[in-house]
Amino acid sequence: MFRELALLDEGSAPYRRQRDAIIERCLPLADHIARRFRGRGEAHEDLVQVARVGLLNAVNRFDVDSANDFLAFAVPTMMGEVRRYFRDHGWSLKVPRRLKELNVRLNSARSELTHQLNRAPTPSELAEFLGMERDEIVEGLVAANAYSTRSTEQETMRTGDGDGLTLLDTIGGPDEGIQRVIDIQTVQPLLAKLPARDRLVLQLRFFDNLTQSQIAERIGVSQMHVSRLLARALATLREQIG
Structure with a gap:
């Protein structure tokens, strides 16, 4: 089919029909590539569209006279397109492009080393395998946490009564006593x-909750004098706080 396509004038109606026939015949392959990436946080329909874009690119760029057959050329092209989509659009938080690209290499290296070692590889083993510094590997592993985030409304556990607790419930909320602590530490x-005498009047009024008359009787002065002491x-x- 590609050899027939190469004999036609690009842009002609027969060329477009032959090209469309090739694409239609290969659509199941693109859909298969998309299914391989399911369950990684992106909609399956979006992955299908991206894989099909990769298929179009492969059809447009394939050289029929090359040593490779079309499948050997198209499959890496489509998978590369899907991986680029994950790299550019699949991250919940923004990270540098170099860390996105490193994440792809880390996933591949981790899979291969896990198969070889029968356990998860350490950062040092990943660094040796990829020929990189350990600090770079650690940075990449930390950045991988930015790929997906959890909603605070997501249910995380159930109580003994069967009620669901969201992530926000487990985090808690602002402590109303914090401001009181700050005020006390500031004023103390x-x-x-x-x-x-000023300290005593303030203590009796605001900590012991006595009235001005009761304070006056306690310290042996007039109520008016207590009022002036409090005001001062x-x-x-x-003035000192301001």
Whole structure:
């Protein structure tokens, strides 16, 4: 079919019909390539389209006079197209292109070494296998975590009552007491600098919850004087905090 195509004028109607016939005959192969990459986080329909783009590229670039047959040329072309799609579009978080390309090499090396060693290879073994520095391998392995992320709404476990817990439930939320701790740690050294009577009045009012009249009776002054002491102490704290 390719030899017949080579005899036709490119762009002519017979050329397009012959080219379409070749593509249609090879579509099952493209679909097979797409199925090999299923379950890796991308929609199967998208993978089929990408594999078929690879098939079109293979048909357009195949040299019928080369030593290779078409399948030997088309399969790597389609698989390369799908791998590039994963590299460029399949990452949940943005990472440098070199790390995406390294991830492809790591996956292949890890698979081969696992088969040889009957266990998962260490970063040092991967580095030796790929002829790279161990630090580069570690960087690539860490970057691989950015390929897929988990939704905080994803159910992760069930309670004893059978209720589902999402990832967000296990992470928790803001602690309302944090701001109180911050306030206390901020004010505490400032309180220590106040006169003893001012500190006592603030303690009785805001920690012991006494009224101004009760404070006045406790320390033996008028309620008006307590009011002035409180105002002065609070003004001093505000000025130092500000």
